[in-house]
Amino acid sequence: MSTTTLAVNSSAKSTVRARSEWLFVGITILFVLALTTLPYLYAHLSTPSDKVFMGMMLNTPDHLQYFSWMRELTEGHLSANKLTPEPNAPVFFNLLWWGMGQLGAVLGLDYAGVYQILRVVATVLFLLLSYHLCRRFLANTLMRRAAFLLIAFGAGFGWVLIVLKYTVTNGELLMPLLVYIAEPNSFLSMLASPHFTAAALYVGVFELALIGQEKRQQRYAVYAGLLALFLGWQHAYDLILVYGILGVYTGMLLLRDRRLPWHMIVSLFIIGIISWWPALYSVLLTSLDPIWSEVLAQFDNAGVFTPNLLQLPVLLGFTFLLALFTLLRENPLR
Template structure:
């Protein structure tokens, strides 16, 4: 252990770590501005829900899991579906955060945000240590840290294109948006602003690759490699797929170039293979033995944007990284060549025929950022071709100005655009007085085992805001989501077949109806005219009904001649 720590200390000085820490504090505080602003403008008439633009649907799930852990759970249930099921899902991060919140009497959103800050700082420190493996020059390491942490594409310059998409493409808009606007996994700054899950996953990826590449052998090196891989496999197994593919390709590359296998790489690769096989087997068994988890796995489709918006999203990073890879290959810099073996397979995996393809972009900003830094330094040093100092200075100034605009403008825009969005105090991010009142009623009166059928939008918020179960509320989490949405539409709108409506409530295990009065498209049926529900709450915006029936089991059929929805 002593030798392992000594080798680590030799690679990075204390002053460098202090710089990385201070840099991390500044960046994390900047990324927290929208959260602080939302909290600051929150009021009794517009209560901030502590959601962010990054991925509000994800936050609702995370808050719910933390709350379950706070309430004593060790294995998690799905609050977004009505099928009866036991808690079988194990998530070490949310379990730990929930227990910490329980001991310290913290709100779920508070411990979530604190964890995001701490994990973000750890991620930046590990990123600097990883960068140090590729650059001996300390100034170059610091430049690489800035570029890798803050760079993105040129979406800011594509705003007219984005506006056109929002106005003219009615379906699957997300596939047309530049990825630096919609895919948090692809860029370090969006990973840091998203959640502790993403930050810690990237930290573990960097740790695994750093331990895989290092020259010295030790028991503790293998121990930390295996432990990091196992933790990552339980937290975010998608990243372990990337690591396994990249490490395999790099071992094959070194074998082809050097005509022999290097034992240290082979042993480490075998350890990664073993951990991946164990984790993959664990999830395979879970998905095939638990219908709810299996249903979630089948519906968990997150697709990468089309190629053109993907290229816009990466912007200058791709040509710079290609130039950096070319120079690395030309000089036989095998350390930097490894980064090409990370970036290229990662890009290909993100377009592979896998339902979770977009998640495989996680961490690609690291090799792209480091290779781009190598290219930027080389381009900057080309100022030596100018005989006049003035010409060299102008060249350097123009180069740095253009690259700064191309790499760093979009992250700034995204952060301040979120603040602009918050200033409108719109639904989901803020709740008005009527919404607060109806949520308070449901929180106090709905039992933990009961399910709510809610108007669109509110069905998504309930599990993460008041931590109650819903019949349907998330296109990934709700089992048989598409079928249920058809049935829900039929339930709200179908004027006849009253017996079917009653049976729908019984079979769907639905105890409460939350109806928004303004949602005329859905709520065309007069529930006051039937005897199997009772009005228990009403204000200017909502009506809540309590069912007078005893739910039994999940239902399976639509009523005859019911309307279909796409």
């Protein structure tokens, strides 16, 4: 058999494998969308005639705030804080809810309808990006699929606390925040908090930074900075994670290679200088405006803090334990 024939056969097999992989991804995405749509469909169909289903599954107070922003940003580019009786100027901007408000106005949809569009689009983009990263880091197809399914359906051990509530603790839910925090639970976010799913696309910033490092091209840092800027106008506080993770990665390169990783240092500077504007706006908003400066105190009143390290395995579940085990075993600083 000639070399040309072998090359053609190898290419054909690779194409078939790639198609099979992405078919698996597509079926998984459709399955996730179907599962997360069923509760909304049931709620809509079972709502009594004298009531209205508002289009939200969980966390009603926060979602009412989001819908308030969506309504206000439909009528203008800035929103006042409508959850206080005190008069205040319209100084708040959020690109996501502005975009949702504008989309609803164009399509003639209410908040619930626009919210479903956000949920579907965010879920599809998040899962596609997740599998792309699985392909980047895992050579084995079975490992890719297993990791992808963990991302799509994995959750913490909060369900154990629910079992204890109804069997051992006489109706008391121990450590309730470990059940209600949605951000680390991909499936719960795709079900009920699509803005968190959309914010998870920040992972694309790290992918672009890695591509730039591999190709030694700073234009990817520019792309990463623009993506971080775009997402920063939705979730400005997540920029802290972006800068922190890239900073830690740069520091680990220094420890491993025993020399300054100039490419990543310059990349981090480029990403930061492009994307820091939403963070600056948020700091000024919550520092200079008397109403918005009090908003941050609500988090303190609610006790919404990151759980301590000993509770993280309950919050993050098997995926976290597996990642921790792999990190300790592989030791990337060796």
